[in-house]
């Protein structure tokens with residue numbers, strides 16, 4: 472039987488407590504930015520699957536304005552740690568005329584959020600803002616910038632808190648770097 476690739480070890484990087492504190496700050500800042508959101512005209516949150524599922528769940532509970540939740544699935548990192556260079560999108564969004572907040576886990580090369588922004592813009596929302604937990608500016612290849620950023624991070628492959636390596640490590644409550 473061929474030897475399987477050894478699983479890399481996670482090295483803790485950002486604690487669960489630091490994430491929770493930052494998410495609370497972001498929820499407060501975002502809520503202040505949408506004073507016009509009402510029960511009749513709620514903020515349309517669009518969370519990016521799969522990586523943002525835990526961040527979106529926590530951030531939504533830190534919002535104090537009326538909001539709805541929809542999902543878009545985006546995949547470009549099939550396996551390993553480099554972008555495939557193309558993004559598969561899957562969604563059935565209802566955002567026409569709505570204020571949209573995209574919740575992403577990480578902006579790395581920028582390709583995923585660029586493609587999502589283009590797809591959403593075509594659906595004619597009233598506005599689009601982007602919120603990302605992690606921003607890796609040193610890795611940027613495509614023109615993409617977020618309106619709300621949790622942490623600026625170095626050009627290292629990060630995992631945990633919803634973010635995977637080969638579908639592993641999403642369950643970690645903290646963020647880690649991959650070692651080995």
Ligand SMILES: O=P(O)(O)OC[C@H]1O[C@H](OP(=O)(O)OP(=O)(O)O)[C@H](O)[C@@H]1O
Pocket residue numbers: 519520521522523545546547548549554575576577578579580581582583584635
């Ligand atoms: O800025 P980029 O270089 O495009 O990378 C960012 C994207 O990569 C990851 O998604 P992935 O394709 O791994 O899918 P997943 O969220 O389902 O794991 C991550 O969740 C972001 O959506």
Ligand SMILES: Nc1nc2[nH]cnc2c(=O)[nH]1
Pocket residue numbers: 548577579580627628629630634635636
């Ligand atoms: N797990 C993981 N996925 C990514 N997709 C884009 N950048 C990253 C990263 O640093 N870690």
